[in-house]
Amino acid sequence: MKLFALNKTRSFGELVAKELNLSLSLYEEREFEDGEHKARPLENVRNQDVFVIHSLYSDGDQSVNDKLCRLLFFISALKDASAKKVTAIIPYLCYARKDRKTKSRDPVNTRYVARLLEASGADNIVTMDVHNLQAFQNSFRIPTENLEARKLFGVYLLPLVKDDSPVIMSPDFGGIKRAEQFQRTLTKQLNKELPVIFMEKYRSSGVVSGQRITGDVKDKAVIIIDDLISTGGTIARAADSCKKLGAKKVLALATHGLFTGTPDETLQKSPLDQILVTNTIPPFRLDNTRTKEKVTVL
Numbered sequence: 634m635k636l637f638a639l640n641k642t643r644s645f646g647e648l649v650a651k652e653l654n655l656s657l658s659l660y661e662e663r664e665f666e667d668g669e670h671k672a673r674p675l676e677n678v679r680n681q682d683v684f685v686i687h688s689l690y691s692d693g694d695q696s697v698n699d700k701l702c703r704l705l706f707f708i709s710a711l712k713d714a715s716a717k718k719v720t721a722i723i724p725y726l727c728y729a730r731k732d733r734k735t736k737s738r739d740p741v742n743t744r745y746v747a748r749l750l751e752a753s754g755a756d757n758i759v760t761m762d763v764h765n766l767q768a769f770q771n772s773f774r775i776p777t778e779n780l781e782a783r784k785l786f787g788v789y790l791l792p793l794v795k796d797d798s799p800v801i802m803s804p805d806f807g808g809i810k811r812a813e814q815f816q817r818t819l820t821k822q823l824n825k826e827l828p829v830i831f832m833e834k835y836r837s838s839g840v841v842s843g844q845r846i847t848g849d850v851k852d853k854a855v856i857i858i859d860d861l862i863s864t865g866g867t868i869a870r871a872a873d874s875c876k877k878l879g880a881k882k883v884l885a886l887a888t889h890g891l892f893t894g895t896p897d898e899t900l901q902k903s904p905l906d907q908i909l910v911t912n913t914i915p916p917f918r919l920d921n922t923r924t925k926e927k928v929t930v931l
């Protein structure tokens with residue numbers, strides 16, 4: 634077995650390798666003056682079971698598209714080098730939010746990414762808390778696996794909320810299933826059934842509206858659960874409404890902390906007490922000390 638982690642996901646890959654008692658396999662990556670690149674395994678992969686880790690988010694140096702292209706080429710190079718099976722481990726899968734047509738002639742980018750990965754020769758895809766599980770599963774013809782962070786969140790949360798009256802909240806209709814799954818996890822861990830509520834959220838031409846919350850939040854610890862935080866607008870809106878309705882505490886959990894736009898501004902102003910994310914994306918865009926204090930990376 635061989636385990637590679639491409640450039641920007643190297644430190645994440647090292648943690649995975651350590652957990653498995655392995656070392657990361659060696660490869661070289663070269664950049665050319667014209668912006669092209671090449672990556673080559675420096676170890677023999679013939680007839681090997683190969684795993685490649687690459688989290689597909691934009692950072693200061695590489696765009697999502699750049700990272701995707703590097704992953705596709707590397708998988709193809711592994712297959713050309715006679716790897717028996719290549720599994721792409723993509724902790725954050727890009728384009729997962731564009732999973733359906735919402736207007737005539739809209740693209741379904743999730744499916745196009747799936748086609749590209751299949752064409753590269755990938756045999757298996759593993760990701761984490763993908764935006765829309767059904768769309769993800771239906772987009773691929775090769776086997777896929779979606780890992781979940783909810784148990785990890787639960788273990789971390791218990792001491793924070795066990796003395797309050799916690800309620801679980803989805804900040805939009807689309808996330809209700811996720812909130813219900815999390816409720817099942819937390820119910821087992823807490824040994825008591827928690828209510829699930831949701832907030833309405835409509836998006837039209839980029840403008841978000843909707844304020845109503847179904848359920849009681851007064852004097853409760855509200856746990857907002859989402860798959861990702863991008864601008865932070867969704868969780869900030871939800872936290873505002875909860876606090877106005879008398880919530881005692883508002884925490885937000887999201888597997889992927891993209892923190893795009895001006896996250897410091899949005900989150901610093903927000904009455905959110907704490908934000909938990911996982912390490913699928915390092916929170917490199919957070920700059921402000923007060924915002925950083927609110928965010929815990931598990």
Ligand code: R5P
Nearest residue numbers: 860861862863864865866867
């Ligand atoms: C939407 O359906 C997603 O689950 C997230 O709620 C959304 O993408 C978060 O974006 P933002 O942080 O920009 O509001």
